[in-house]
Amino acid sequence: MSGRFSEGKMTAAMREMASVLNVSPDGARLLQLTNNAVFALPRHGIVIRIARTHQLLDRVAKVVQLGRWFAEIDAPTIRLVREVEQPIHFEGLHASVWRYVPSHPPAPTVDDLGTVLREFHALGVPPFPLPAWDPIGDARRRLADADGLSTPDRDFLVDWCDRLEPEVAVLNEHGTRTLVHGDAHVGNLLRESSDRMLMCDFDATCVGPWQVDLAAVAVGDARFGEAGRHRALTAAYGSDVTSDPSWAVLRDARELKMIAAAIPLLATSPSVAAEFSNRLHSVQRDDPTARWRPFADLAVPTSPSAERGHGASLGGGVPAERR
Structure with a gap:
């Protein structure tokens, strides 16, 4: 992220937004600084979540609309602060405000994830438009703004997107349409x-x-050399995704996302660039046994993705484990 969205600038924006809400920013804690700057204000029981861009009002508006619907149907989700008119706007930035949820033991597990995902997927499709699952569009947007990406690597990624795109379209058209969290960890x-x-x-x-x-x-189990997490998720959810007819497409789409996530940091983080090359070359060699390192375990100024649950959670707790 550029200096326009630095920690200092985001903290200043949070303080101004707190003033608009008539609450004191004293004691505020930065929980996360990735695509969003997420601040907890425990004294007031709220979390302010600021998108680190001037361009994504639609995304913030979508999240707010979802939050209202979740409250109406008592979904297993955190809650918006109902007393605040949302989204909040300040100098071109857009934010949402949520109830602060302190952590309570025991820490969440993969078993918990499977159980809550089953409930989440059973909510049905909301009565308002949501975007379709689009991993190819996400990857193409990152490629469009890439710095530090070699021409051969760019060409390979573009070809990968071209090959996978019709397969994703078929899965979207013929698969069971439901609510997808999109970042379930x-x-x-x-x-x-x-x-x-x-x-x-x-x-x-x-x-x-x-x-x-x-x-x-x-x-993650396959690429990071973990064992047991997928088995636990399967038992809790009641379905083994690796036995699903769509597994090859899902795996391909997930690996593309895990590689493309690094593109914004290639020019600024040598450790991320090295792991990006490791991941990309293992796919080019068609080597499903090659091991990857989580970006969050590297010296990264701002982690490109919470690909396995790294980083602070929005509601105020911290992840159950750091791997």
């Missing part, structure tokens, strides 16, 4: 004092095949 879970599990972070929420939300853990 343990770090996006919170446990209330009542022991109810809540999901947070709906930037990537869309309509598509429900299997998308199970693919991340399965691919």
Whole structure:
């Protein structure tokens, strides 16, 4: 991110927004600084979530609309602050305000993720438009703004998108359409004092095949050399995504996302650039056994993705584990 969206600028924006809300920013804590700057104000029981761009009003508006619907149907999700007119706008920035949920033990697990995903997918499709699952569009947008990407690597990624795009379109058209969280990992879970599990972070929420939300853990097990997480998720959810007829497309789409996530940092982080090359070359060699390192374990100024639950969760807790 450029200096326009630095931690200092985001903190200043948070303080101004807090003033608009008639609350003091004293004691505010920065929970996350990725695509959003997420600040907890525990004294006032709120979280302010600021999009680190001047361009994504539609995304913030979508999240707010989802938040209202979730409250109406008592979904297993965090809640918007109803007393605030949202989204909030300040000097071209857009933000949403949520109820602060303190962490309660025990920490969320993959078993919890499977259980809450089953409930989430059963909510049905909202009565308002949502974008369709579009991993190819996401990758192409990153390629369009890429710095530090060699021509051969760019060409390979473009060809990958061209090859995968019609397969994704077929899956979107013929698969079961349901609500897809889009970034389902343990770090996006919170446990209330009542022991109810809540999901947070709906930037990537869309309509598509429900299997998308199970693919991340399965691919993570394979690529990061983990064991048991996919098995636990399968048992809790009641379905093994790796046995699904769509698995090859889902795996391909997930791996494309995990590689494209690094593109914005190639020019500024040598460690990310090295891991990007490792990932891309393993795909070029068609080597499904090659091991990857999580970007969040590298020296990264701003992690490109919470690909396995790294980073602070929106509601105020921290992830159950750091791998």
